[in-house]
Amino acid sequence: MATELLREVAEYYSAKLGEYGVSPRGVDWNSEESQQLRFAQLSKIIQLEQGFSINDLGCGYGALFDYLSDHWRGFTYTGCDVSADMVWAAKERLGAKLNARFYVGSESPEVADYGVASGIFNVRLGRSDSEWHEYLVATLDVLDRTSRSGFAFNCLTSWSDADRMQDYLYYADPAALFDLCKRRYSRHVALLHDYGLYEFTMLVRKNP
Numbered sequence: 386m387a388t389e390l391l392r393e394v395a396e397y398y399s400a401k402l403g404e405y406g407v408s409p410r411g412v413d414w415n416s417e418e419s420q421q422l423r424f425a426q427l428s429k430i431i432q433l434e435q436g437f438s439i440n441d442l443g444c445g446y447g448a449l450f451d452y453l454s455d456h457w458r459g460f461t462y463t464g465c466d467v468s469a470d471m472v473w474a475a476k477e478r479l480g481a482k483l484n485a486r487f488y489v490g491s492e493s494p495e496v497a498d499y500g501v502a503s504g505i506f507n508v509r510l511g512r513s514d515s516e517w518h519e520y521l522v523a524t525l526d527v528l529d530r531t532s533r534s535g536f537a538f539n540c541l542t543s544w545s546d547a548d549r550m551q552d553y554l555y556y557a558d559p560a561a562l563f564d565l566c567k568r569r570y571s572r573h574v575a576l577l578h579d580y581g582l583y584e585f586t587m588l589v590r591k592n593p
Contacts, residue, residue, distance in 0.1 A: 390520055391467045391491055393510045398445070399470040407474050412445035413504065419582060423539060424452040426577050426586040427501045430537040435459035438497035440531055442524070443467075443505035447475035450485055460484060465493050492527045500528040500536035507541050509555040517555045522565070528589075529570050535590040545583040559585045 398412065405411040409420045427449075431437060436459050441449050444464030453460060464487045466472050472489045479485045488494060502524065509517040521540075528536040540557035550556060559576055566574045566589050573590040580586075 387520065387523065390510075390512065390516070394505075394508075395467040395469070397508060397510060398466070398468045402446070402468070402470050402474060407446045407478065409448070412448070412471075413508065420448060421452065422580060422582065423503050423584075423586070424449055426580055427503055427537045427539065428453065428456070429575075429577070429586075430499050430501065430535050430588050430590070431457070432534070432590075432592075433498065437461075437499065437534075438495075439463070440465065440493040440495065440497040440500040440528075442491075442493065442500060442502040442528060444475060444487065445471050447479045447485065447487065449501065449503065450479055450482070461497075462486070463488070463493050463495055463497060465490050467491050491524075493531045496531050496533060498532065498534045500532035502528060502536075502538040504539065506538070506557065507554055509553065511553070514555070518557075521555075521557065525566070525570070532591070534592045535571070535573075535588065537586060537588045539584050539586045541584045542578065544578075549583060557585075559587075562587060 401413050402411045409417050414420045438461045441464045444466050447464050450462050461484045464475055469489045472487045475487045506521050543556040543558045563576045570589050571591050573593040575588040578585040
């Protein structure tokens with residue numbers, strides 16, 4: 386099931402890239418403003434001013450690298466994506482950067498100080514809630530074992546207004562995921578649900 390699901394995910398995002406190109410809509414975001422706002426929440430996991438490493442799971446064309454470069458120096462970035470087309474686009478943009486590496490796959494080959502995943506849990510592609518939740522938790526396990534100091538991820542929230550919710554999207558229960566992260570990964574977990582989007586960000590700190 387996992388292999389087939391990841392193939393479907395890769396095809397979905399490759400199609401988005403083909404339709405909209407290297408842009409926020411090419412990774413299924415509505416706007417650059419909302420994309421930047423998400424990056425601001427996710428980057429709150431970073432507690433070092435420089436010299437850190439970070440894995441970006443579901444990196445798309447590497448937009449997070451640009452955001453990090455505007456705010457930090459001296460970091461190393463590893464982007465992974467199941468879409469080979471996305472990784473190709475990222476390498477075309479950023480392949481000359483000495484502190485950026487990109488791989489095709491669902492797990493980084495390297496352990497980093499931090500791990501992040503933005504937007505990869507939103508579109509469930511016809512899968513049931515139980516199937517998608519299983520995929521979500523398995524991916525959190527990946528983030529956990531490939532990060533030393535902590536990881537961050539975002540999800541659409543089940544506390545969204547009912548008239549705005551779409552059948553093809555997955556809306557996670559923030560309280561249930563908070564409890565899962567506290568019990569499974571670390572006692573030091575923060576739930577950010579206050580930045581104006583119909584979603585939340587979870588920060589899991591291993592070294593508070």
